[in-house]
Amino acid sequence: MKRFLYYPRLYTLIVSQYIKARMQYRADFFISSIGILLESGAGFFSLWVIFHSISKLVGWSYNELIFIYAFSLLAITPSQLFFDNIWHLSSHIRQGTFIKYYFRPLNMMFYYMSEVFDIKGFTKLALGIAAFIYASFKLGITWTFPKFILLLTLLFSSSLIMISLMIMASSTCFWTGEASSVLIFVFKFGEYSKYPITIFNSFFKLLFTYIIPIGFVAFYPSKFFLRPTETNILAYLSPVAGILLFVLAYLVWKKGVNSWTGTGS
């Protein structure tokens, strides 16, 4: 039992200290929170503008789109809260500071990711929850206990997909020394997860389903709640896709860690 609790306890200890330290930069917290509100709010606003002139988008209603949008916000939040250090990997690699992660008797991915906890993610979380409640209320979705469990499972696997894609993208820098552009590329694709995959042409439909599976981040899982009768077989694969991708991402990361040679000091 004690062994089992080792990592959770350590994580709580490190992150609570980190948050305490970050709280000293209150202005930074408020300004970036407002930034995130505006950025995500603008997404909702553009939906609102579009639906001002049309009533349906390829068969999807305004409230259904809000639902998918909110689902994707909730699914992306964990990657921001727990895995934000992924954005700094390139600079650690280039400056050679990544070497310190080899020297503690810890899982290296755990040690690396535990160092940063982006509290601003909470703003996204709050906005996501509010929009989610609003949309499901407007759509008249009734929440039963099994449905709620299903929701949590799907959100978990969606988060895993997003996290895995980001880890794979940034791990390329173990070989190339620079991954910012690949990472931004993947992150931008993540933005498309906010829309029904059916609005894209067949090329992107295939791309977003099988190659960069962001359709699994919000669209396919949302269908369980929006159009239960139309759910296709792919939706059931969401948790499998999540777990498989994470395993793959972890292997890529591990391979990178083992092959990185470090800069001379």
Next chain:
Amino acid sequence: MNIVKIESLSKHFKILKRSEGFIGAFKDLFSRDYKIIKAVDNISFKVQEGEIIGFLGPNGAGKSTTIKMMSGVLEPTSGSIFINGYIPYKDRKKYVKNIGVVFGQRTQLWWEIPVIESFKILKEIYKIEPHIYNENMKLFNELFNLKALYPIPVRKLSLGQRMLCDIVASFLHNPKIIFFDEPTIGLDVSVKNKVQTLIKDLNKVKKTTIILTSHDTGSVEALCRRLILIDKGSIIYDGDILKFNRIFGAYRTLKVELEQFEGSSIEVLSKTIGEKFPCKLPIPVRKDDDGWISLTINQDEVKLQDVLNYIMKEYPIKDLKIEEIETEDVVRKIYEGELV
């Protein structure tokens, strides 16, 4: 007991050959033209428990690569490495439980977090028993008054303070062996001395095996009894520092800046000095890039003062300084046959 056993250890890197210029850079994108760099080439040595060993060598000699293999970061190309019962790169997680590492100017404490909280996190990571933790913290306070630094976040410490905290932290979990890579780099003289005293004292009390690298002779002399000199990936001297000191301790580099001295007359100066002050090997006279002329003098053979007097008589001197022998010069001397 030998805690470190290293036999014919090598590390070779495959490096892309770089072409020059813009077009060359473009060509490199598609080039498959590699060359092999032998960063560490067939080295062997053993280390006894409790020893302090200094790795000395010029920049790029292979010190860091050796330390990286010893600390489990790099996998050797060939050879065997056995430390504290483990093969470092194979059993990384188990192996690093009983080692400490301090890498130059890169702190391993948590940047945003106060020093004392970093120590508490380390206590959890290494599962340090409370009585051991308290004992060590008491010892650290006795050796070096740390308390004033406790509440300060690591990013606000000066380089020297951070170095001292990093060193102390590396001893916290009572490791069997600690690696210091360039612990005194970039520090001013007084902090350098503090760092050296701290390492020395902790080694005395804890009997921890310590392996440190340095590019300057001074800090190795201050700390170690045994010295391993490494150049171009090979060990060129491994032995007692006293013997080393007896030979190189007498060497001084005399640097002079002369007025109206043309580059052509450096040969003349070299020749006349050689005639005037005959030694086993002629005194090397060379002109540095910055225009200074440096002479490496063995004081056992020739009085530095005599050489200086002679130069002053012949040429008007603008400026002068006297320095300890540089590592590069030591390496050259060894190749020339001294210390055998």
